[in-house]
Amino acid sequence: MKFFVDTAVISEIAELNELGMVDGVTTNPSLILKSGRNILEVTKEICDLVDGPVSAEVVATKAEDMIAEGRKLAEIADNIAVKVPLTWDGLKACKVLSGEGRMVNVTLCFSANQALLAAKAGATFVSPFIGRLDDINIDGLQLIADIRTIYVNYGYETQILAASIRTANHMSECAKIGADVATAPAAVIKAMANHVLTDKGLAQFTADWAKTGQKIL
Ligand code: E4P
Numbered sequence: 536m537k538f539f540v541d542t543a544v545i546s547e548i549a550e551l552n553e554l555g556m557v558d559g560v561t562t563n564p565s566l567i568l569k570s571g572r573n574i575l576e577v578t579k580e581i582c583d584l585v586d587g588p589v590s591a592e593v594v595a596t597k598a599e600d601m602i603a604e605g606r607k608l609a610e611i612a613d614n615i616a617v618k619v620p621l622t623w624d625g626l627k628a629c630k631v632l633s634g635e636g637r638m639v640n641v642t643l644c645f646s647a648n649q650a651l652l653a654a655k656a657g658a659t660f661v662s663p664f665i666g667r668l669d670d671i672n673i674d675g676l677q678l679i680a681d682i683r684t685i686y687v688n689y690g691y692e693t694q695i696l697a698a699s700i701r702t703a704n705h706m707s708e709c710a711k712i713g714a715d716v717a718t719a720p721a722a723v724i725k726a727m728a729n730h731v732l733t734d735k736g737l738a739q740f741t742a743d744w745a746k747t748g749q750k751i752l
Contacts (some may be wrong), residue, residue, distance in 0.1 A: 582612035
């Protein structure tokens, strides 16, 4: 499973990138706001840092305006994936932008039917939002599994980009289901390293080592 980082903060991306943990980046208007940066400038910096796809989201709601914004965002770098919302207009924009050979990430997907439409419109990625479904007591992971089944049934090449990931457990569950990509905040990716028994075992080894009176260096 590929790891994308869900942030527009350069330092967070750089730290994970040094460890080879970054296969791509996703941003959205809320994350641009949080970064305090200009969208065109920060997206360019991210594209210079990361080799994989960098999603940059349109903000228009009409297809023709989304297409114009998408073309402008795609000029930033070759690794831009234009992010469009899963609306009827967004699907129209997806069809046109994909037809021009651009990567398109269809975002704000909350149902299997929406994912089916995204695949038919030629999306490179579809982004089902796990956490926001969980927030309203709908099983977000089940949606990832349903989309996996549908895409396998018909051989769709659209990649499932599991999004709105809130916990390290979401990451391993997505990998078990077979999501192509999971995008998560840097803190969630780092939290994947944590285990209470690792902490306990390390404390024991450190205490016992001190009793030996030895040194390695
Ligand atoms: C995905 O591309 C979105 O940017 C993101 O995963 C949304 O996550 P949130 O629901 O935590 O805002």
